Amino acid sequence: MLLDFLIDYAWVVWVSLILIFLVIEVFTLDFTFLMLALGSVAGLATSFTPLNFWVQIVIAAVVSVLLIFAVRPPLLRRLHRDDDPALSNIDALLGQHGTVATDFVGANGYVKLSNGETWTSRLTDATSDHRLQTGDRVVVVSIDGATAVVEPAERTAP
Known part of the structure; x- marks a missing residue:
């Protein structure tokens, strides 16, 4: 029953995950959940293909991990590039x-x-x-x- 729902409405699961990750990212501003949301976009894109739901999960996980290790560090460096170097407290x-x-x-x-x-x-x-x-x-x-x-x-x- 649950597996049939996942197969038929996988896109709903992916859209829900994307929204959840984006809301969490708004509060954390660490780019981790943004990368997870983009990985979920890859899962959403594969949900429109005949691939099994478990394959969609693997694709989303691989894309998320690649983004976290390849894209997130340069984004963080760029974000903190102009930070005030003055010591405080x-x-x-x-x-x-x-x-x-x-x-x-x-x-x-x-x-x-x-x-x-x-x-x-x-x-x-x-x-x-x-x-x-x-x-x-x-x-x-x-x-x-x-x-x-x-x-x-x-x-x-x-």
Whole structure:
């Protein structure tokens, strides 16, 4: 019964798959489901031939895999070609220089970074014995929550 339906209305199955894949592609924008939809178009095209439904599935799968590996990577490169290479968030802070804004008490204090932001900061474990005073130069080596982990700038010079 189901096999007879698939044989008689295979085109309906292919059109449904194409629509489902296209809707998913609209939300993911990764070109994977677009390639699956195009593979389903190949399955739809073969449904109008006397080929068995299982052969249609194989043809759709082969076309989809070929498109995913041959067409998708160049499309993704072209899409991301003009992406902004500027770092953001934590990545933009790592390695940034700053100036001690208030004397460190123990290993904790405040630093003003070169981007103008003032951060709560602490020294790295390796440099926690250093005494930092207002005006000393530091460099950010990591971010721990809302705290910039810093070390004296002369320590990071080669």
